[in-house]
Amino acid sequence: MQVLIFLARLIGFHFVPENHKAAVTRLGMYNRACGPGFVWVAPLVEKVENHVKLGVHLTTFTVKQVFSSDGIPFDVELTVRYIFDPDSTSSRPIAAQLVRQPDHILESIVRDYAEKSLRRAVAQYSAENICNGGPITDIEQRVIQGLQTQVRHLGLAPMAGSEVAPVASSGVMIKEITPPNDFLETILTAKRHELILRVLTAYQEADVDQALLAEWVRSFKDAPPGVFSSLTELLRFPKTARSDEE
Numbered sequence: 001m002q003v004l005i006f007l008a009r010l011i012g013f014h015f016v017p018e019n020h021k022a023a024v025t026r027l028g029m030y031n032r033a034c035g036p037g038f039v040w041v042a043p044l045v046e047k048v049e050n051h052v053k054l055g056v057h058l059t060t061f062t063v064k065q066v067f068s069s070d071g072i073p074f075d076v077e078l079t080v081r082y083i084f085d086p087d088s089t090s091s092r093p094i095a096a097q098l099v100r101q102p103d104h105i106l107e108s109i110v111r112d113y114a115e116k117s118l119r120r121a122v123a124q125y126s127a128e129n130i131c132n133g134g135p136i137t138d139i140e141q142r143v144i145q146g147l148q149t150q151v152r153h154l155g156l157a158p159m160a161g162s163e164v165a166p167v168a169s170s171g172v173m174i175k176e177i178t179p180p181n182d183f184l185e186t187i188l189t190a191k192r193h194e195l196i197l198r199v200l201t202a203y204q205e206a207d208v209d210q211a212l213l214a215e216w217v218r219s220f221k222d223a224p225p226g227v228f229s230s231l232t233e234l235l236r237f238p239k240t241a242r243s244d245e246e
Helices: 002-010 092-098 103-122 127-132 136-151 183-200 205-218 225-236 239-245
Strands: 013-016 020-026 029-034 037-040 046-053 057-067 073-089 154-158 172-178
Touching: 013 020, 020 073, 029 046, 029 092, 046 073, 057 103, 073 092, 073 103, 073 136, 092 154, 103 136, 103 154, 136 154, 136 172
Parallel strands: none
Antiparallel strands: 013 037, 020 029, 020 046, 057 073, 073 154, 073 172
């Protein structure tokens, strides 16, 4: 095979591997992308500048400090699968620039626009909703739509999920969302005390006093200092005032 390729080059033929295209320049100026297989370039006039991969490119990266609608920062690990086809660019000058670039430059372009789309998408949802996992698929779709809008003219395109396997074949996948260290603990504590207060409103005043006292004693070991002050103030609250509020 190597001998055949060498002989073919002597008469102007060039072999382009599968899933690749050859960027051909004429007198130093970009002319076309062709291949795969054997392609002919005019000797002394044309030159194969670079091989452009047409297959699926994969990049995984972490975006730091992505803020939810209520201002909570998350770290998001994102995987993007995309393709590059110089024939899909909006103009020949753009293709001429991109076909000369190594893969990591194209990857950096995709990462930059994916990050911008991700930040806009996450900002539409509350931190609690994001932690529950509800909007993850919607965020992924928003990132795909953002990439399709912003990098299509560059010949770059994220893979679109198929109807048979929309998640497995999707071009964007959120691998992990990491909230601040104390965020989940804060949510759980707040929900627990919210539930306690709802339950207490269903009981008589004397039962409420006993329940509050029991909760205060039980919380000595695990509750934050702020809980002590709030429960103590509630116990000191005049019964007549509390009755009026009820």
